[in-house]
Amino acid sequence: MDFFFRPRICYCSDDSFVSNFFITARRFGPGTVFLVRETGSPQLKDQMHDMRRTGALSRGRAKARGFIMMLMMVSSVLGQSKPRITKQPFGTADGKSVEIYTLKNIHGVEARIMTYGGTLVSLNVPDKNGNFGDVVLGFDSLADYQTAKGYLGALIGRYGNRIAKGTFRLDGKEYKLAVNNGVNHLHGGVKGFDKVVWTASPSVHKDGLHLLLTYLSRDGEEGYPGNLNVTVEYVLTEKNELKILYAATTDKPTIVNLTNHSYFNLAGAGSNTILDHQLTLNADHFTPTDDGSIPTGELRSVKGTPFDFTKSTAIGARIDQDDEQLKFGSGYDHNFVINKNGQALGLAATVYEVTSGRVMEVFTTQPGVQFYTGNFLDGSLKGKGGQNYPRRSGFCLETQHFPDSPNKPAFPSVVLRPGETYTQTTIYKFSVR
Numbered sequence: 001m002d003f004f005f006r007p008r009i010c011y012c013s014d015d016s017f018v019s020n021f022f023i024t025a026r027r028f029g030p031g032t033v034f035l036v037r038e039t040g041s042p043q044l045k046d047q048m049h050d051m052r053r054t055g056a057l058s059r060g061r062a063k064a065r066g067f068i069m070m071l072m073m074v075s076s077v078l079g080q081s082k083p084r085i086t087k088q089p090f091g092t093a094d095g096k097s098v099e100i101y102t103l104k105n106i107h108g109v110e111a112r113i114m115t116y117g118g119t120l121v122s123l124n125v126p127d128k129n130g131n132f133g134d135v136v137l138g139f140d141s142l143a144d145y146q147t148a149k150g151y152l153g154a155l156i157g158r159y160g161n162r163i164a165k166g167t168f169r170l171d172g173k174e175y176k177l178a179v180n181n182g183v184n185h186l187h188g189g190v191k192g193f194d195k196v197v198w199t200a201s202p203s204v205h206k207d208g209l210h211l212l213l214t215y216l217s218r219d220g221e222e223g224y225p226g227n228l229n230v231t232v233e234y235v236l237t238e239k240n241e242l243k244i245l246y247a248a249t250t251d252k253p254t255i256v257n258l259t260n261h262s263y264f265n266l267a268g269a270g271s272n273t274i275l276d277h278q279l280t281l282n283a284d285h286f287t288p289t290d291d292g293s294i295p296t297g298e299l300r301s302v303k304g305t306p307f308d309f310t311k312s313t314a315i316g317a318r319i320d321q322d323d324e325q326l327k328f329g330s331g332y333d334h335n336f337v338i339n340k341n342g343q344a345l346g347l348a349a350t351v352y353e354v355t356s357g358r359v360m361e362v363f364t365t366q367p368g369v370q371f372y373t374g375n376f377l378d379g380s381l382k383g384k385g386g387q388n389y390p391r392r393s394g395f396c397l398e399t400q401h402f403p404d405s406p407n408k409p410a411f412p413s414v415v416l417r418p419g420e421t422y423t424q425t426t427i428y429k430f431s432v433r
């Protein structure tokens with residue numbers, strides 16, 4: 001007799017957001033599908049979705065098979081934990097309470113996301129020996145997130161990356177944005193989406209654990225036109241993917257470019273530098289900049305330059321070469337043009353860290369990715385567990401539209417008009433080699 005197992009997550013909306021799963025056992029050949037579900041969570045009874053039963057089993061056979069299935073289920077989930085979402089208070093900001101939500105899948109992969117800045121606080125994934133490690137940089141206290149520079153783990157908006165001189169024209173009108181990076185506007189301004197408290201709504205679905213964050217950015221905030229309704233949904237799947245789904249609508253023409261600013265270190269946050277990580281970027285071109293990191297408008301071929309990561313290469317192999325672009329960024333701090341068609345979801349990057357065996361793949365709908373090697377980390381930040389974060393101890397892959405697009409008509413448009421919906425999807429997928 002053959003059985004096939006299909007773990008399913010059931011939706012549960014009680015206060016603890018504890019979810020559960022059941023197993024579908026199916027005998028190959030015509031006829032029988034048989035469900036075994038874990039009990040012990042009475043609130044699930046009314047909330048099981050998607051349960052199917054086809055064919056018929058005699059009561060006796062069903063009981064016998066049920067018993068076998070229970071045993072198989074126990075062995076198949078041994079060592080796995082229940083998928084769940086919990087929340088803890090984490091202080092207050094702007095007079096609002098801040099919470100951290102913990103999403104944990106059945107493999108034990110855990111993402112902690114804070115309502116302040118919609119920040120990814122920690123991400124625990126297994127290495128090749130099954131040992132879990134936190135692969136994103138961050139802090140232990142809300143105060144550190146509020147005062148530190150660097151946007152560690154935060155959501156970025158309304159406009160990720162730089163807008164030259166904080167100025168752009170839209171429909172013949174000039175807009176002046178907050179200037180917070182020399183003469184330029186960076187990552188949404190003085191108080192961007194990384195410094196506001198988002199409203200959170202957790203739920204458990206078949207495809208994974210969801211945390212929906214919402215924020216209304218008022219007309220005029222940081223100089224941007226239009227009331228912008230923003231939603232960002234983090235989804236931790238059973239395939240060890242962290243998906244981030246962004247959406248926004250506006251009541252006046254405006255510009256939008258949302259991203260996440262996590263610094264990764266696949267050997268574990270606070271370990272060494274990321275210079276030995278092997279990176280592949282699916283990009284034949286990048287956008288070179290001036291000395292203020294504003295793109296010149298050119299799409300330059302990476303061929304024959306230290307920007308060629310089309311084949312897996314150590315991040316540090318060429319980072320200190322005598323190259324004007326590397327000097328401008330103090331290392332890599334550049335937008336790469338992803339080889340892909342329009343809005344389709346495509347592979348942007350693969351990163352491999354040999355000692356842990358961890359692999360991270362990044363998929364996105366966006367045309368670009370900012371590859372930033374933490375050049376401005378200087379060891380002065382006191383990170384999680386008292387670790388310090390030296391220069392280049394984390395890298396960012398910020399999926400995005402190109403920097404300064406509002407002033408570069410040849411770059412893909414970042415304009416959002418009333419009646420349209422901005423969307424972007426990015427997936428960070430973890431595995432081992």
Ligand code: BGC
Pocket residue numbers: 150151161293333334370372376398
């Ligand atoms: C920018 C860097 C900046 C960093 C932290 C990155 O997205 O490209 O220039 O230093 O964010 O602010």
